[in-house]
Amino acid sequence: MSLSFELLKESGPARRATLTLPHGEVETPVFMPVGTAASVKAVPQDVMETNGAEGKGAGIILANTYHLYLRPGHELIRRAGGVHKFMSWNRAMLTDSGGFQVFSLSELRKVTPDGVEFRSHHDGSKHFFSPEHSMEVQIALGADIMMAFDECVETPATWERTKESMGLTHAWAQRSLDYWKEHRHEVPWHNELDGSHQSLFGIVQGGMYKDLRAESAERLVEMDFPGYAIGGLAVGEAREVTREMIAHTLEYLPKDKPRYVMGVGYPDEIVEYARMGVDMMDCVLPTRAGRHGLLFTSQGRLNIKNKQYAEDQNPPDPACNCMVCRRYTRAYLRHLMHTGEPLALTLASEHNLAFYLDQMQALRNEFDQAE
Amino acid sequence: MSLSFELLKESGPARRATLTLPHGEVETPVFMPVGTAASVKAVPQDVMETNGAEGKGAGIILANTYHLYLRPGHELIRRAGGVHKFMSWNRAMLTDSGGFQVFSLSELRKVTPDGVEFRSHHDGSKHFFSPEHSMEVQIALGADIMMAFDECVETPATWERTKESMGLTHAWAQRSLDYWKEHRHEVPWHNELDGSHQSLFGIVQGGMYKDLRAESAERLVEMDFPGYAIGGLAVGEAREVTREMIAHTLEYLPKDKPRYVMGVGYPDEIVEYARMGVDMMDCVLPTRAGRHGLLFTSQGRLNIKNKQYAEDQNPPDPACNCMVCRRYTRAYLRHLMHTGEPLALTLASEHNLAFYLDQMQALRNEFDQAE
Helix, strand or coil: CCCEEEEEEEECCEEEEEEEECCEEEEECEEEEECCCCCCCCCCHHHHHHCCCCCCCCCEEEECHHHHHHCCCHHHHHHCCCHHHHHCCCCEEEECCCHHHHHHCHHHEEEECCEEEEECCCCCCEEEECHHHHHHHHHHHCCCEEECCCCCCCCCCCHHHHHHHHHHHHHHHHHHHHHHHHHHHHCCCCCCCCCCCCEEEEEECCCCCHHHHHHHHHHHHHHCCCEEEECCCCCCCCHHHHHHHHHHHHCCCCCCCCEEECCCCCHHHHHHHHHCCCCEEEECHHHHHHHCCEEEECCEEEECCCHHHCCCCCCCCCCCCCHHHHHCCHHHHHHHHHCCCHHHHHHHHHHHHHHHHHHHHHHHHHHHHCC | CCCEEEEEEEECCEEEEEEEECCEEEEECEEEEECCCCCCCCCCHHHHHHCCCCCCCCCEEEECHHHHHHCCCHHHHHHCCCHHHHHCCCCEEEECCCHHHHHHCHHHEEEECCEEEEECCCCCCEEEECHHHHHHHHHHHCCCEEECCCCCCCCCCCHHHHHHHHHHHHHHHHHHHHHHHHHHHHCCCCCCCCCCCCEEEEEECCCCCHHHHHHHHHHHHHHCCCEEEECCCCCCCCHHHHHHHHHHHHCCCCCCCCEEECCCCCHHHHHHHHHCCCCEEEECHHHHHHHCCEEEECCEEEECCCHHHCCCCCCCCCCCCCHHHHHCCHHHHHHHHHCCCHHHHHHHHHHHHHHHHHHHHHHHHHHHHCC
């Protein structure tokens, strides 16, 4: 079984489904924590397996192709048996294409129709990513889901510039698809997991233009990917625009395949988008904010470094049942953060991840119980 | 029950005992991990409760009075109910007197017979520690065991200078004892734990001079402390000298009370000293070394950052059964360390602590099984 997407229930545009992948089942709508360099920052894998009110942990996590390509190198991970074995995570995983990171290196890159030349942010060394090379790297990493190599247009961009960039994304999507079909048996666990392989998702671009978003979705659907992502959002535009682009694009995506909005968002956003019919989302926010002392709670955002929490003996979120909120106080977390103790990063990240995971769990429970 | 020390077995100079304290029983000989600022660096409390081959975790941990006095402040911790509640650690704890840290601030301190004036290493603010104030702070923190306020002589020091410093330590020991006896009912958990209180240990000084060590031990034993520590060792002297001073001093300490050697040491040292009759030891080495990528294993020390481990799919220590060695490879730890992932600190510290705890567990098992 390489990928199956079983719709369990629909409620208006929202969907409740089970996504079955080579490394396990994922209940959707799902939030996917980001493990950039094959580690969800500061959180051990056993916590990722058990975190959250129901103790179920995360069903799927992300890793970043760009980071793992540079360090430790995709061939090293291939030789280790793939990223699951490398990091000891036996549940589902997804890798991005490296495109977004490469395009973020605005000073260090050069785009041609063939691909992107860029310099490492570590040592300035020169590298080249083409759709084929991104696929090769992602097959070596061996996540359950891999992403087509796309161009992310700068924002704001004119209609003409966006259309041109979108054309490149479509050409690269086809090349990604061709390479994947020819090489997908090369994934490190192909034989071990009964001849199953990775699944490739296409990425809809089109910037903030509805006609281009529709065209991009239609063009990718023609190519027939196992799943579709909506990319190029949450890059600085107003949240209302993000919402509008998602709603508009979803209309053009098939109902029987998973739909993934990349790189969003705040807790209320992921709930909102899931209610609109998005199945999968990822974001660095819970861990990144946590490392800076920003906690997401049922009472809103809370900067645990503030003096007002110095003697607050309540849990970070009194309504939260995560392992952090069951054991520690705001006063203790504030102290850890204030003194620069590494445990601060761990506990704040764990709580924020639990908050995100629990929000989606609550939403799934709501869908399950709906008439 | 404030403190009981039940000798279970003796084997030559070595002893196997159970130390019962207000927050639990401690099987000795014991290694006490250091939680400087009320956190064993990078290791969550639930791991400290379960770490090690037998899953028993640490029976007792340390916290540093100097650090907690400065941040978050002992009165804040007193109001939180003591350091156990503050950090959510319900097993035994020990605090040092702050003396060693204060004396380490060589540029920033001024010693008088009354006490030590020093400047904070954080902000340069001026503070004063006397024996009475150290006791007051330690009672507010509320660890199960507190330490007398002593002067740690610089090393090397002449016999005369060492004798003079030792005299100050003895005067301060008596003042510590007097204050403790008068105020020990003020510990935050006094009523909650059935009127039990903290226990104060005296600290033998005397530098590297056998006659002074003997005199110091005899003088402190006359004062009748609930337990005795040997301080002022592992401060740069040859290891043979450390060993000789410990062996010599132990002869002057009563057999029916716990004996604690402060701030040692490497894994083979703690085993050696336990075999000589030491009951308690503490050291920052397992966590500090771990944060720098130095792992203690059954095969010796291993710098996990070395390139030779880049593709080593073995556990950090193949003979270790800790949660890190059961799950992760050297290659993964090397990658985490190399990329600066915070998880590297956590996993390396957890393994090193398990290695220390397991060494002492093995020694206790050996003593238990001996004829």
